[in-house]
Amino acid sequence: TIDTSNIQGDIISQIPKKAQALFFYQIKDVQGFKQALAKFIPFIATETSVAKGRNDIAQHKNSGASGLLNLKFTTVSFSSKGLVKLGVKDDINDASFTAGQLADAQSLGDKGTTQNNVFEPDWLFPFKHDIHGLFSICGPSVQIVQLELLAVLAHFHCTIREVYKVVGSVRPGAEDGHEHFGFNDGISNPALDGLSVGNPGDDTVDPGVVLLGRPGDNQPGTTTPVQRPSWAKDGTFLAFRLLNQLVPEFNNFLAANALKTSDPSVSGSDLLGARLVGRWKSGAPIMLTPTKDDPALGANTQKRNDFDYDLLSQVKCPFAAHIRKTYPRNDLGDESNDDPHRIIRRGIAFGPEVTPLEKASQKTHFDRGLLFVSLQANLQQGFQFLQKNWANNANFAFGKPQQPGIDAIIGQVVSGNDNVGVRSLSGTNPADATASLSLGTTEWIVPKGGEYFFVPSISALKGTIAA
Numbered sequence: 318t319i320d321t322s323n324i325q326g327d328i329i330s331q332i333p334k335k336a337q338a339l340f341f342y343q344i345k346d347v348q349g350f351k352q353a354l355a356k357f358i359p360f361i362a363t364e365t366s367v368a369k370g371r372n373d374i375a376q377h378k379n380s381g382a383s384g385l386l387n388l389k390f391t392t393v394s395f396s397s398k399g400l401v402k403l404g405v406k407d408d409i410n411d412a413s414f415t416a417g418q419l420a421d422a423q424s425l426g427d428k429g430t431t432q433n434n435v436f437e438p439d440w441l442f443p444f445k446h447d448i449h450g451l452f453s454i455c456g457p458s459v460q461i462v463q464l465e466l467l468a469v470l471a472h473f474h475c476t477i478r479e480v481y482k483v484v485g486s487v488r489p490g491a492e493d494g495h496e497h498f499g500f501n502d503g504i505s506n507p508a509l510d511g512l513s514v515g516n517p518g519d520d521t522v523d524p525g526v527v528l529l530g531r532p533g534d535n536q537p538g539t540t541t542p543v544q545r546p547s548w549a550k551d552g553t554f555l556a557f558r559l560l561n562q563l564v565p566e567f568n569n570f571l572a573a574n575a576l577k578t579s580d581p582s583v584s585g586s587d588l589l590g591a592r593l594v595g596r597w598k599s600g601a602p603i604m605l606t607p608t609k610d611d612p613a614l615g616a617n618t619q620k621r622n623d624f625d626y627d628l629l630s631q632v633k634c635p636f637a638a639h640i641r642k643t644y645p646r647n648d649l650g651d652e653s654n655d656d657p658h659r660i661i662r663r664g665i666a667f668g669p670e671v672t673p674l675e676k677a678s679q680k681t682h683f684d685r686g687l688l689f690v691s692l693q694a695n696l697q698q699g700f701q702f703l704q705k706n707w708a709n710n711a712n713f714a715f716g717k718p719q720q721p722g723i724d725a726i727i728g729q730v731v732s733g734n735d736n737v738g739v740r741s742l743s744g745t746n747p748a749d750a751t752a753s754l755s756l757g758t759t760e761w762i763v764p765k766g767g768e769y770f771f772v773p774s775i776s777a778l779k780g781t782i783a784a
């Protein structure tokens with residue numbers, strides 16, 4: 318059995334959140350920080366406290382009480398540089414974590430410039446410099462998470478220095494839970510065997526796909542466990558990506574390339590959007606409803622994730638639709654072949670709604686997008702594999718009658734990679750699967766920074782990191 322009070326919140330099950338502050342910092346005073354951290358441990362959200370919070374929120378709702386329950390959930394994680402700074406120098410055995418995400422930016426396909434053979438991505442300044450740690454604070458409103466962040470910062474006081482801060486929040490009204498392009502998000506995540514129960518169609522994977530040191534935390538392609546220091550058990554790696562989204566430009570592209578529809582009630586740009594993502598804006602999968610959205614299906618947790626793909630046909634869903642690239646289901650043969658490459662996604666939207674001026678000018682003026690967070694026990698098998706080997710690789714999934722092309726949403730052209738070079742995909746037009754659609758030169762998702770973090774267990778915080 319696994320002690321869920323030893324595992325930080327948001328890993329096994331999602332923290333109930335309407336807003337989330339992410340605070341990136343450097344550690345200035347190691348001893349002072351360790352002392353402050355030791356005292357802070359009882360206030361860190363765990364799977365157990367999150368489960369209790371979720372119950373309290375449900376009871377509050379059922380009692381008919383007004384307003385949102387004022388519950389905050391803080392979690393802590395550290396970059397490789399942060400662990401070293403804190404004197405934790407054992408090899409955790411994940412080369413990508415140790416190198417940090419900046420070293421990875423070019424191979425992920427992020428744009429940038431090369432000078433004297435050194436690649437510098439077009440990231441925000443703070444992400445091009447050392448980040449040691451991350452506080453994440455989830456709560457029922459932007460104001461409440463901001464206030465809670467002030468309290469956390471007062472506690473750590475001058476032991477740390479801010480590097481970057483961003484506050485995400487769910488979008489207003491009916492857009493709650495939808496990302497900025499308008500699509501319902503957070504629908505499909507794997508369940509962890511023995512720890513969580515999914516909805517029909519959610520895959521159940523070994524706990525070690527996410528938790529270090531648990532069954533399934535294996536060397537790629539083997540059943541040999543990865544060697545981890547004992548304190549790393551029940552922690553996970555967090556891949557953070559600050560992803561701007563160019564919403565008016567994306568909508569403009571959909572309108573300019575609108576598909577012909579047989580049903581006059583369906584807009585051709587909505588159909589194209591759905592085929593690029595693999596789901597309609599409601600969340601209904603196009604495999605189950607290929608010609609028009611079905612909002613009741615999009616809201617039906619028992620049905621909306623329960624489907625497979627047509628292995629040799631793009632009529633219902635393009636091979637390179639975003640959700641097909643990032644979780645190919647039966648495209649990989651036996652579904653267990655996906656297992657090492659499953660991630661838990663816990664992102665949230667950030668930035669304002671599109672303004673009338675932006676809509677009219679079809680040009681983004683304000684930063685908005687996704688604070689992408691994925692959790693996995695192995696960064697190369699998880700986040701990186703999805704981005705590099707699948708999304709960016711025009712030939713994936715292999716063995717299809719047409720070359721799939723790159724992931725229509727997150728695919729990035731990597732220079733020097735033979736498999737890519739062209740931002741296009743096939744199968745977007747259900748009437749002609751062989752036709753290829755050029756996505757043009759404007760990438761609608763613009764990486765602005767990121768880092769890899771380790772989310773330790775409570776016992777690792779007590780016995781190793783704060784000690």
Ligand code: N7H
Pocket residue numbers: 496497498500501502503504505506558560561562594596639640641643644660662686687689700703704726727762
């Ligand atoms: Fe994606 N989007 O709005 O288009 N994603 N994603 N993602 N994504 C998913 O099924 C989106 C990104 C995955 O299990 C949905 O829960 C946007 C990265 C995976 O069938 C939508 C951005 C990576 C899944 C979006 C973005 C992934 C998934 C459908 C960036 C990994 C589950 C909702 C701004 C490298 C697939 C759902 C499955 C689903 C969108 C980023 C991966 C709507 C806008 C960087 C594994």
